[in-house]
Amino acid sequence: MSNKIRVLVVDDSVFMRKLISDMLNSYDDVEVVAKAKNGEEALSIIDKFPIDVVTMDIEMPVMDGISAINKIMAVKPLPIIVLSAYAESGAGPTIEALQMGAVDFIRKPSGPISFDIEKIKSELIEKIRNAIKIDIKARSKQKLIFERKKYDVSKLNQNLAVVIGASTGGPKALTLLLKEFPYNFPAPILVVQHMPEGFTKQFAEHLNRDCKINIEEAKDGTLVRKGNVYIAKAGYHMMLESIDEDKNIIRLIRGEKINSVMPSCEPLFDSAAKIYRNNLIGIILTGMGKDGANGIKTIKRFGGITIAESKNTAMIYGMPKAAIETGAVDFIKPLNEIPDLIIKIMTLER
Numbered sequence: 455m456s457n458k459i460r461v462l463v464v465d466d467s468v469f470m471r472k473l474i475s476d477m478l479n480s481y482d483d484v485e486v487v488a489k490a491k492n493g494e495e496a497l498s499i500i501d502k503f504p505i506d507v508v509t510m511d512i513e514m515p516v517m518d519g520i521s522a523i524n525k526i527m528a529v530k531p532l533p534i535i536v537l538s539a540y541a542e543s544g545a546g547p548t549i550e551a552l553q554m555g556a557v558d559f560i561r562k563p564s565g566p567i568s569f570d571i572e573k574i575k576s577e578l579i580e581k582i583r584n585a586i587k588i589d590i591k592a593r594s595k596q597k598l599i600f601e602r603k604k605y606d607v608s609k610l611n612q613n614l615a616v617v618i619g620a621s622t623g624g625p626k627a628l629t630l631l632l633k634e635f636p637y638n639f640p641a642p643i644l645v646v647q648h649m650p651e652g653f654t655k656q657f658a659e660h661l662n663r664d665c666k667i668n669i670e671e672a673k674d675g676t677l678v679r680k681g682n683v684y685i686a687k688a689g690y691h692m693m694l695e696s697i698d699e700d701k702n703i704i705r706l707i708r709g710e711k712i713n714s715v716m717p718s719c720e721p722l723f724d725s726a727a728k729i730y731r732n733n734l735i736g737i738i739l740t741g742m743g744k745d746g747a748n749g750i751k752t753i754k755r756f757g758g759i760t761i762a763e764s765k766n767t768a769m770i771y772g773m774p775k776a777a778i779e780t781g782a783v784d785f786i787k788p789l790n791e792i793p794d795l796i797i798k799i800m801t802l803e804r
Contacts, residue, residue: 458485459586460506464496464522465489465537466514473571474509474537481579493522500530507585508534509578510556512547513566520547520554527555531593533585535559537578539566545656552625553660555593557585557769561650584622584742588769598767598790600634607638610800612680613733614641617726619719619749621648621741623769625657627789628739632683634793635667641800643683644672644692644704644726646719648741651689658685674706686717693725702729713745723749732757735799737792738783740768744776754782759799761785761792 461478463486465471475486488503490496494517496508508526512519523534536551536559548559558581562568620628624647632643649657655671661683662669669683672692676684678701686692690706697703712718719738723746726734736753738746740763750760760783762774767789777783787795 458483459582460485460487460504461582462487462496462499462505462508463489464491464493464508464514464519465511466491467567470511470567470571473568477571477575478579478582484579484582493517493519493525496522497525497529500526500532505532507582508532509537509582510534510551512536512538512540512551518547520551523551523554523556531555531590533557533588533590535578535581535585537562539568545653546660549625549653549657549660553629553664555590555626557581557588557590558622561652581622584770593769598630598788600630600790601794605797605801607636607640610640610797611733611802612640613730614735614800615678615726615730615733616641616643616735616737616796617719617722617753618643618645618737618739619723619741619746619773620645620739621715621743621745621770621773623740624648627763627767627769629661629664630789631739631792632661632665632667632669635665637666637668637681639667639681642678642680643667644678644686644694644722645683646686646692646717646722646746648715648717648745649688654685654688658683661685672704672706674704676704678702678704686722689716691717691721693721694729695725696729713743715743715745719746720749724752727753727756727758730756730758734758735761735796737761737763738774738777739763739789740770741773742770743772746773747776747780750777751780751782754784759784761787761795763792764788 492514534556539562563573658671672684
């Protein structure tokens with residue numbers, strides 16, 4: 455019996471199906487066992503054959519990728535990686551796919567027909583190998599119950615700020631988390647979500663439609679305001695700069711990748727810790743790697759409160775685990791208990 459990862463490649467282009475399949479079959483631990491030209495054909499294959507991971511195009515005839523993901527997650531959940539040609543102007547469907555349950559995505563390097571698909575070869579195989587580790591069936595059955603407790607905003611600490619880091623699985627986790635905060639939440643929330651360039655603006659817009667609190671992609675020089683959520687712009691590190699005792703602004707910095715990513719959580723966490731000191735809550739959610747672990751230590755060193763998502767709800771436990779292993783995490787909580795914990799922290803005298 456083969457121990458290879460069984461992959462289904464879904465793409466409306468016969469040429470792309472062959473290129474992607476040949477590329478993946480070049481690895482000893484992967485086998486493309488089936489190909490489909492649209493979502494309807496993919497569903498039929500999944501119903502008949504054992505599949506471990508699906509790569510899914512979005513724009514296809516008969517049944518598009520969004521509809522297919524929705525049906526797959528409802529009837530036979532599998533780890534799905536979106537392999538899409540969408541650029542900034544059309545990134546919305548990819549964001550929707552991630553919020554619906556797709557575990558990750560990669561943008562085709564040069565449009566729907568990408569002769570240079572080999573450019574993403576190493577990234578795609580890494581994502582496939584990580585996807586196989588996710589217990590997607592358990593995750594799909596998991597119904598997170600958020601306790602929607604009423605609280606008096608005026609009694610919450612008005613000086614606090616919240617910083618959040620997330621990667622794989624983050625779009626869905628952040629959607630669920632940020633839905634819990636009211637429009638008049640008395641703290642700024644700054645978020646680093648690892649994404650390719652061109653996708654964070656659409657992600658912020660999707661979140662803003664889904665949530666009561668105001669959410670926007672961060673811009674350089676923006677004054678940080680209470681009750682706003684700022685999503686780090688992909689391709690830039692986001693930092694905070696104090697311009698006087700009560701005013702802080704966002705700085706977007708082009709630089710070297712940190713922990714192989716840009717934006718990285720580290721510059722945000724480090725700069726926020728030095729400004730807000732013991733009035734900062736730092737949170738690490740689902741994601742691969744160790745980004746944010748050093749920043750969590752900095753937040754703790756300056757007196758802030760630190761939280762990591764527990765293994766019970768994190769799609770990928772890498773980032774929370776790395777943060778916890780530093781010894782600087784105060785609370786380890788499932789995603790659905792984090793909003794109430796934030797409110798409890800905000801009721802304490804600091």
